[in-house]
Amino acid sequence: MELNLSCAMLLTETAYRFGRRCEYEVSKASSLGPTPSQSPVLEPFLPSERIASSHLKNAVIHKLEPFTPEGAVSAYHRAIEPWFPIAYKLQDRLGPTWDETSLDVGLLCLSILLLTTNPSSTANSDGNTSELEFFYLQTKSSLAWAEGLGLNSSPIVQSRILITLFEVSHGFYPAAYVSIGATLGAVDALEVYPSGDALQLHYTNGAVSHEETILTWCGILVLDRYIAVESGPRSSLTHPRTEWLHNLLKPALCPTHEPNQDKNSPVARFARLVEASAMLDKIHTTINSSMSEQMFNIEEVMLTVKTSITLQTILTEEILAEDHLYSGGLGLCHIALLLAFENGTKVSFSANATEECNSLATTSLICILSTITSTVELFTMGTRSVDFNCFPPFVTFLVYKTAMITTERLAMELDTNDGLARLRTLRKFLRIVAKRWLGCVCKERYLKLLDENTTPRMLKAIEQMQGSF
Structure with a gap:
C-alpha cells in the first residue's frame, strides 16, 4: 500500500507542476495507449509487496496490451524512423509475444507507443490532466522504477531518448532539459562510446554493436x-x-556522404542531423558567450555561418523541394542561421566592419524569413497536407522563431506589409501542427509566447486579412 501511495503522490505532484488537476482512482486500471480510452483513470503501476523486475514487466505489458510486438514495430517504422531512426534492430529484439520480450525492450516499445500517440482534439480543454499526459506520466514512472531496480541497457537509453523527444515535441519544459541530462548519465554509466578501449569488452560479449552506439550518441547529441x-x-x-x-x-559519419553509400541507412540519415546540430550548437554557444569577447565572437559566428550555408546548400540539393519541410537537418540549419542573423542585426559597434555586418545580417535575415514562410505557406492554403509521420518536431521551433522575429520587426514598424502576411501564415501553420505536437499551443510555448509579444493592433490586422483564422 505504501508503494501505491508513493506512486500516486509522485504522479499527482508531477501533474500539479503542469498546472493540471490530477484525478484518479487507485482501484481501476487505465486502458490508455495509442488509442486512449474516453475516461482514463490512473492506477499506480506496482503492487505493494516486495518489488522485482517481474512486477515491473507485468505492469509494462499491461500498458502495452492489446498492442502486439508487431504493432510496436509498425508504429516505429511508420512515424519515428523516417526522421529519427534511434531504435536499433527493434524487430530482431522482440519476441513473438510480450511475455517473451525482455523488460528493457518492452520499455522501449512503451516509449515508441507514447511518442506515436496523437493528442486528443479536446486535450486540456477542461483543465484536467489529459489522457496523453497520463500515458506520459505512467511511461516515465515505469522508467524511474527500472532505474531504481538498477536496470540499464542500450534499449533503456533509447527509451529515455524517445521520452525526451516526446517532452520536446509536446512542450514539456523543463522536463526535457532534465531528461536529457539523465539520458547522458545513463549512457555514460554503460561506458558505451563510438570507439576506443572502453567498448572492447562490450563488442567481445556482443552486447552492444558499433552501429547501435553510433545511433545512440547521434540521438543524444541532436536532442541535447x-x-x-x-x-x-x-x-x-x-x-x-x-x-x-x-x-x-x-x-562512421563522414563515409555516409560518399556517392556509393546507402543514403537511407539509419547512420546516413543521422549524419546530416548531427552535422546541422553541430553548427547550431556552435552558433548558440558563441553568441551567448561573454560580451567582453564580442568582436571575436562576430568573427567566429561569421565563419560558422559560412559553414552552415554550405551545409544548407548541400541539403537543399540532396532533398526534393517538396520534402524540404520534412528535413530535420535543413530545419536545424535554418535555426542556426536565424540565430546568427538575428544576433548580427542587434550588434552595435562603431567599426565599419560591424556596420557592414549589420547590413548583411539584416538582408540575410529577411531572405531566410521569406524562405521559411514560403516553405510552409502551401500547407496553410489547403494545397498540401502535412504528413506527420515524416514531420520532425524540430521544425516547429524554426517556424515559431521565424514568427517571433517577424513579430518583433513589426513592433519596430519594419516590414509592415510583408510582415503581417508572413506572420499570419506562420501562426496558421503552428495551429495546424498543433494537432500532432502540443508544444505549438500549450505549456506556455510558441503561440502563447507569440501572443504575449503581439499587440492587439497587430492581432486585429492579422485577423482582418483575407482567409484569416
Missing part, C-alpha cells in the same frame, strides 16, 4: 543541442565534449 537552444543561453551539456565526440563519430 536542440534543447539547449530552446532552454536559454546555457550551453548544451555535451558541448565540453564536442571535439572528442566529433573525432569518435567522424570515421
Whole structure:
C-alpha cells in the first residue's frame, strides 16, 4: 500500500507542476495507449509487496496490451524512423509475444507507443490532466522504477531518448532539459562510446554493436543541442565534449556522404542531423558567450555561418523541394542561421566592419524569413497536407522563431506589409501542427509566447486579412 501511495503522490505532484488537476482512482486500471480510452483513470503501476523486475514487466505489458510486438514495430517504422531512426534492430529484439520480450525492450516499445500517440482534439480543454499526459506520466514512472531496480541497457537509453523527444515535441519544459541530462548519465554509466578501449569488452560479449552506439550518441547529441537552444543561453551539456565526440563519430559519419553509400541507412540519415546540430550548437554557444569577447565572437559566428550555408546548400540539393519541410537537418540549419542573423542585426559597434555586418545580417535575415514562410505557406492554403509521420518536431521551433522575429520587426514598424502576411501564415501553420505536437499551443510555448509579444493592433490586422483564422 505504501508503494501505491508513493506512486500516486509522485504522479499527482508531477501533474500539479503542469498546472493540471490530477484525478484518479487507485482501484481501476487505465486502458490508455495509442488509442486512449474516453475516461482514463490512473492506477499506480506496482503492487505493494516486495518489488522485482517481474512486477515491473507485468505492469509494462499491461500498458502495452492489446498492442502486439508487431504493432510496436509498425508504429516505429511508420512515424519515428523516417526522421529519427534511434531504435536499433527493434524487430530482431522482440519476441513473438510480450511475455517473451525482455523488460528493457518492452520499455522501449512503451516509449515508441507514447511518442506515436496523437493528442486528443479536446486535450486540456477542461483543465484536467489529459489522457496523453497520463500515458506520459505512467511511461516515465515505469522508467524511474527500472532505474531504481538498477536496470540499464542500450534499449533503456533509447527509451529515455524517445521520452525526451516526446517532452520536446509536446512542450514539456523543463522536463526535457532534465531528461536529457539523465539520458547522458545513463549512457555514460554503460561506458558505451563510438570507439576506443572502453567498448572492447562490450563488442567481445556482443552486447552492444558499433552501429547501435553510433545511433545512440547521434540521438543524444541532436536532442541535447536542440534543447539547449530552446532552454536559454546555457550551453548544451555535451558541448565540453564536442571535439572528442566529433573525432569518435567522424570515421562512421563522414563515409555516409560518399556517392556509393546507402543514403537511407539509419547512420546516413543521422549524419546530416548531427552535422546541422553541430553548427547550431556552435552558433548558440558563441553568441551567448561573454560580451567582453564580442568582436571575436562576430568573427567566429561569421565563419560558422559560412559553414552552415554550405551545409544548407548541400541539403537543399540532396532533398526534393517538396520534402524540404520534412528535413530535420535543413530545419536545424535554418535555426542556426536565424540565430546568427538575428544576433548580427542587434550588434552595435562603431567599426565599419560591424556596420557592414549589420547590413548583411539584416538582408540575410529577411531572405531566410521569406524562405521559411514560403516553405510552409502551401500547407496553410489547403494545397498540401502535412504528413506527420515524416514531420520532425524540430521544425516547429524554426517556424515559431521565424514568427517571433517577424513579430518583433513589426513592433519596430519594419516590414509592415510583408510582415503581417508572413506572420499570419506562420501562426496558421503552428495551429495546424498543433494537432500532432502540443508544444505549438500549450505549456506556455510558441503561440502563447507569440501572443504575449503581439499587440492587439497587430492581432486585429492579422485577423482582418483575407482567409484569416
